[in-house]
Amino acid sequence: MMVAEFLEHQGARIDAFLDSVLPPECAEPAELHRAVRYTVFAGGKRFRPTLAIAVCGALGGDDGACVPAAAALEMIHVSSLIHDDLPCMDDSDVRRGRPSCHKAFGESTAVLAGDWLLVHPFELVARQVELGVLPASVAVDVTAVLARAVCSRGIIAGQVEDLRAESQVIGPDELERIHVLKTAALIEAAASVGAAVAQAPAELREASRRGARALGLCFQVVDDLLDVIGDTAALGKPTGADERQSKNTYVSFFGLDGARRRADALADEALSCLSTLPPSEWLGRLRDLVHFVVRRTT
């Protein structure tokens, strides 16, 4: 199976699950639920949930039991995209090829849809205990991983630092620190969620976490590259936004070649962490995901 097919297959599993747990558009408050569904089903790559499922499988876990926790990761990711696009943040009118949530539903509904998508995942994970999908200890573990990836050492901290950096001169080390928080934290959390569901031993859990952290940073370096050399239609958002907003990026610090070299080195680091995992078909899929990230065009 090619990596595109693998991502599509896992994405379809996640989408079917999300469709079954998200409130229908007609349920009150209907405007809120319409905004939630509009943004969740706007067509993302589902990279984070796919990574969680692949890590769970590679560490000997039941990949089916990982689907709800993986869907929780995607909801948190979508929540961060909605808030990131708001006028008070990155002020982006287009996301995933269509008007961003606040453009389609107004700012107040977008803020609340983002809030909903940030909190609902925790109820969803807790519910898996009653349903007998996850043992309580695993649900607690997953909950802590998700919360950590969002708060003071995760996405929110990264966004605070990123916004502050817009009015300051920063160096490449500071840029890397921001991107580890803003982007790599949730990708690292995806691996930790997969490992938690698999109830993997500490050393395998640590190896997949470190690999995913390098992969998460690689993901952001490629994001910076795509903002310069990517295709607007394929990306579903206008390119050149970083330059227009005078943003600090890997490309602005190291040039296109330097950023490409950094992405390649980070992918190698991720692959070397994976080499300590037991051989399996899932491990092959994880390696494919690393190659997908470093070569991606969307």
Ligand code: GRG
């Ligand atoms: C509400 C959780 C939450 C956080 C508030 C707004 C904010 C703080 C943080 C912004 C974080 C952010 C949007 C980082 C960028 C990460 C990134 C590279 C997104 C693009 O991910 P893809 O390419 O997108 O996986 P798709 O559309 O494919 O899912």
